[in-house]
Amino acid sequence: MTRTVYINGQYMAETDAKVSIFDRGFLFADAVYEVTAVLEGKLIDNAGHIARLTRSCQELGIPMPISAEELTEIQRSLIEKNQLHEGGVYLQLTRGSEGDRDFSYSEDIKPTLVLFTQARELIHSPVAKKGIKVLSMDDIRWRRRDIKTTSLLPACMAKHIAHQAGCDDVWLIEQGYVTEGGSSNAYIVTDEGKIITRPLSNDILSGITRASLMLLAKDCGLVIEERAFTIEEAYQATEAFVSSATTFIWPVTHIDDHEIGDGKPGPIAAKLREIYIKTSLEMAE
Incomplete structure (x- = not known):
């Protein structure tokens, strides 16, 4: 089954998902991420993961593009759309892209937010x-x-x-x-x-x-x-x-x-x- 993924406000098939080759996450690993476990279709310790994501963003000066509540809703939507019973939700937030490769960046650069699910046996591993x-x-x-x-x-x-x-x-x-x-x-x-x-x-x-x-x-x-x-x-x-x-x-x-x-x-x-x-x-x- 083709997974549904999330990129910058849109849900789409994984085969249609695209990120700019000039994205700083791709060019410089200028990005943070989190992985939240899913058991019985529910998020495990998710508040802690979002809190840590927020801290990582603050340490690097990457703005959070949406609220914690909105982020959680996206995670739950992906779990539902992909009928995920057990596994995880991967979240990656990059500083974004300004159109060409450059070590420096402006303060108003728009972040890139990507989420996808992964089915995996966790309990009976x-x-x-x-x-x-x-x-x-x-x-x-x-x-x-x-x-x-x-x-x-x-x-x-x-x-x-x-x-x-x-x-x-x-x-x-x-x-x-x-x-x-x-x-x-x-x-x-x-x-x-x-x-x-x-x-x-x-x-x-x-x-x-x-x-x-x-x-x-x-x-x-x-x-x-x-x-x-x-x-x-x-x-x-x-x-x-x-x-x-x-x-x-x-x-x-x-x-x-x-x-x-x-x-x-x-x-x-x-x-x-x-x-x-x-x-x-x-x-x-």
């Missing part, structure tokens, strides 16, 4: 059951990782290298400490059952799933410590896992050549994933 293997490598991204931009080439290359090495994903390392995954936040669990994750800063993305997960973990009586941890400490962890909008929580069973715990998905990751999905369905918009 096979990866969530078996866990993932990750490869560690240097984090070479820019220093404003808290802004969710489309400048994803370093992450794409890192993931590709990981796949070539027989791994599923990557954990990025800076000065010996884990920053985050290729497109996720990273966590380890100590022998005492304490969950460790890096604190928020310009060095990592403020994950929306991460924020919900932190609250749920505390409600379950789990202890969370926000601090940097080394890759060597991760090797010795009893569990490890990642979180993101469309993975929710995936256990990490291997890091580099090291088996984590017994090499199988751990109970804390499994418990948090189950609670997150249950809570998300209850609160879905």
Whole structure:
């Protein structure tokens, strides 16, 4: 089935969708994006995603062309038009186009807004059951990782290298400490059952799933410590896992050549994933 997509106020078939070759998102990755999960045709944690989008736009000086309410209505319309039951809604906002390639831009440039849906199995993902293997490598991204931009080439290359090495994903390392995954936040669990994750800063993305997960973990009586941890400490962890909008929580069973715990998905990751999905369905918009 041909999807219906949204571009700058219009719904159209994906085969008819066009953006200018002079758009700054295409030429300079001068753009931000968000991905909101969809379960049972409803948006998950969407208010957090729109709030983060607004912040990213403010940090880069890209004006929001429509209100948060209008944006949510477009997302819901696309879910309905494409009969999406489970998957995600991708949203990208670029600074726009002024007619030719130029590093500089005027303040009154009109943004380009694009949205489309992606069908994907989320709840019964096979990866969530078996866990993932990750490869560690240097984090070479820019220093404003808290802004969710489309400048994803370093992450794409890192993931590709990981796949070539027989791994599923990557954990990025800076000065010996884990920053985050290729497109996720990273966590380890100590022998005492304490969950460790890096604190928020310009060095990592403020994950929306991460924020919900932190609250749920505390409600379950789990202890969370926000601090940097080394890759060597991760090797010795009893569990490890990642979180993101469309993975929710995936256990990490291997890091580099090291088996984590017994090499199988751990109970804390499994418990948090189950609670997150249950809570998300209850609160879905």
